[in-house]
Amino acid sequence: MDLLRDKVGALYQRFLWPSLFAAMVTTIYSFVDTVAIGQGVGPDGAAAAAIIYPILGVASLIGFLCGIGGSVRLGKARGEGEMEKANAYYTASLLLVLILTAIVWPLTILFDEQLFTLFGASQTLMPLVLEYGDWVIWTFPAFILSAYFTCMIRCDGAPNFVMAAVLAGGAFNVFGDWFLVFPMGMGMAGAAIATAGGTIIQFLILLCYLLQKRCRLKLVRPFRFAGAICKSVSAGFSASVLEFAFIVLTCILNNQIMRYGGEVALSVFGVVLTCSGMFQHIYTGVGQAIQPIAANNYGAGQFSRIFRLRRISLTTVLLMGVVFTALGLLFPTQIIQFFMDATPAVIEAAPEIVRIYFLSFLFMGVNIWATSYFQSIMRTLTSSVLTILRGFVVSSILLYLLPVLMGGVRGVWWAMVLTEGIVAVVTLFCVKAANRRMQAEQVSHGEAAA
Template identity: 40%
Template sequence: MNVLEDDLAKVYRHYFWAAFGSALATSIYSVVDVVAVGRYHGPIGLAAMAVIAPVWNIILSLALLSGIGGSILYAVQRGKRAAVLPANRFFAASLIVAAVFSVLIMVALFCFEEPVLRFFGADDNLLPLAARYLQPVRCSVPLFLLGTTIMAFLRNDGNPRLAMCAILAGGVFNVFGDCYFVFTRDMGIFGAGLATVLGEAIAVGVMLTHFLLRRNTLRIELPRAPALFARQVVVVGFPAFFTDVSMGLLTIVFNRQIMRYLGEDALAVYGVVVTIGTFVQCCGYGVGQAAQPLLSANFGAGNTDRIRQTVRYSVATALLLALLWCAAVGLVPNAFMRAFTRPTPALLALAPGILRVYSLAFWFLPLNILSTYCFQSLCRPRAAFAVSLARGFLVPVALLCTLPALWGGAALWAAIPLAEFLVAAAIGLSLLRPSRPAGGVS
């Protein structure tokens, strides 16, 4: 399928369903992992998974940095109809970046595991459980970084369906692996970590079949100045990295403010809010990852009209998904509470008001995530980083600190909707204006 010449609506649908399926599957599988450990170990298992969450956050954020950054530069070069060789130098540079980060993370987990886990909140009770989960994971960090990097390049080499099939294959194994290793084999939290690693190995194995196809154009072509190419990968990919990392930072601030002003019941509801938000955020990722190959290639080719049309399709899709999520949460808030936890009557009384206010953020969240992908795809990393910094940390943290001080703890729930609205209002017009062509290393 030619992203430069074929019917754009058909091409967009092809890329969207593959990217959306991958993003949604990833969010479902992450929830299943937490549920399996929680049912086996109880509340202490859930607490241990909360400690481990920042480790995953770092691994996946760095994977996005290398994968998104390199694949955008690769697609731009291909869109310019440059020879395959210059584009593939960015593929090699991305693999180098992923390998370097893999080594650094493995060194940290092998040499400084206890202080790292204690920094993320583990106490003497949680430390053994968290460390046991990481036993198989720390040996397999390269699988996760290289897998995510390769997946991003598959989408830009015309094979988004294989990327989706790889995620589905690994994810399905992860679900059944959790049941088998955690419960049948009685491995507990170690089994959950093992299932995750084996699932990722299967996903990477499926992705590697792309290199056996005739239509594959990906090759490892080492650049003469690898540091220069790696720097470009990091610069372009940094907004995606920060978007993911900021989620963890923002959650920490929100947790502290909830405990300060509202208490444990409100924090329990917030746990469900975060889970729902993960699904909504993955919808935004799906739309952005569908648009990215089309935007980058047409940006390189100078096809301004196709860029504008792709942005229109993407914005319409993001708004439709936002409408569906807002309607679902607003109409049946307690159904979500029952789906993710065993709520007490007090929680069921508290949740509807919280969920309905917070869900207003879902109107703007997919659009704001999409804007980051658009700016990145059009080689405007500064604009992408500005959006990531504003919506991921600066604006919401400022509101989380000021709103409850002025109007009490209940105002906390309005902080994120207001932050998302302010950011969306600031970037709405810019989202429809394509960037002027920018040069790059070739």
């Protein structure tokens, strides 16, 4: 495929469907885990699953910081015709992800209980959290490096290979969850083994791509190693901030829910968080589909193609948001009962929580899409500012303010809806401003305006 000459719509389709399929299979990890835990262990297991989510976010943070940052710089360099420079970014980002993994992994092993306490685990839930979480921690490098190589290999023009790797890992995870949790009766540990095993399989398959002849990712000695790392990190910073914000936000949510709603509300939130993670992966899949195309065309100065790509992809996430929100509004109780063997208290609490929280998915897609879009056109500062607003500033203020003003846990759910809505409005203004700047550059370079 030619990212600079093939029709934008056709290119978008070629990257979108493998990315969405890979995103869907990735969400199966948490989706099937939550079903297996909720049905096999019960509401306490679902609550424990909500505590475990942030540790997976740490792995994604490191993998995407290096993977998205390196792949965006690699794509831009290839668009400029600088193949040696592109491989220098790949080499620098690979070394960085290995160094960070070597630093973070031992810390998670040494301080696992402290981490899970920070994430909101109570003494009641801690045994279940450790039963699952320790398996994830011992296989932590596979989670980090899978996220990294997924970004790099997709940018190398092999989205179908990534899809196949994710599918193989997901298939193992689905079978493992059923077999280990139910016939073998291994509970939380069985679900954890299935998730860790699926991730290891995915990682090993991704490594096989590096041995193929079609692989254009080559290790070279960066001429300016520190500079290559800094540029890669700056390009991937907003993606890592997005993951870090997810970690911090989940910690605040877990603690606020336990404070105002207790373990019943947290067990419902465990299911809602699984749905949220699934939708976020799908939105991220749209963003990852546009990155190789946008970065290459930005490097080549072909802005009109970027404008077409922006219109198509933004429409995609808006339509997805409508569908996802409708599911929660129409089927709140059915969603909870699908995921767990719910108690009467859970059934009573579920409809209000699900219906309010699912309204946030109307706006979430725009915000996540914007992170990838601004990264691709080298507006990393804009991407980072929007991510910080969403993940730290607006969300933190509302999560602490609204429960007090609304007198309870309902304020927690509305805080998330208002956060996504406010940031989405700011995001669309930023998109318009960026488009005007590119149109001005387009005219100055003598290219016809889009």
